Structure formats: C-alpha cells, structure tokens
Amino acid sequence: MHSHGVIADTDAEAREIGWKYIKKMMDQLGVERGWSAMSRDRFEFEVTQGSYYIGSPETVAQRIAQVMTQMDIQRFDLVYGGGGQTQKDRLQTIQLYGEKVIPRVKELLQAGVRIE
DSSP: OEEEEEEOSSHHHHHHHHHHHHHHHHHHHHHHHTOOOOOHHHHHHHHHTSSOEEESHHHHHHHHHHHHHHHTOSOOEEEOOTTTOOHHHHHHHHHHIIIIIHHHHHHHHHHOOOOO
8 A cells, every 4th residue: 555644743743744745736636637626624634534644653653553454454655755845854754754653553563453
C-alpha cells in the first residue's frame, strides 16, 4: 500500500504543511481531471479516516499499524513531497518516518495493535 503523508513534531504542524501542499496538488489534478477544489473538510476527513497519513510520529504510526492489521497489508510506502513541499519539510518527514514511525509501527504490530 502507498499513501500520501506528512510527518512533523506535532499533529497541528503536520496538518498545516499537508493542507498547504496536498491541497495545491489535488486542486491542480482536479483542474486536469474535472473535479472540484479540495475543501478543508475533505482534507480533514482524509487525515482522520481516509488515505492521508499526516501527523506526529505517534499519530502516523498508530494509523499505519491499524490499517496494516485491518487490511492484512505487508508493506506500506509513504508518499512524501507532493505539491512542491520545501526540502526542509520533505527531509523532516523522511527523518521522522525512518527514525520514529517505522520502529513504532513494528513495535505496535508485534504487540498486536488494538483496533478501536
């Protein structure tokens, strides 16, 4: 499975980065493919219940582990950098994903994630 994501120190920081850049990317695709601009409500739905993995390392790890368990997924690829993100934001996501999210996902999967 692969999905768009932004990881930052806090959920709020990650959401603001994601909103700025993912909205830009999706709006551009919408013009090309004939759908409307992304609303903030739609973005928030995708973050909390949909296909975006945006938040702090713990938030993202919990969501990835839950989805991997629910859907019996063996591999997850995080798509980062969409919409022209700055190098600083991309590198932050990469670093947090490798250093914090992946080890935490492995830990959660080994412990048997509790799906709420």
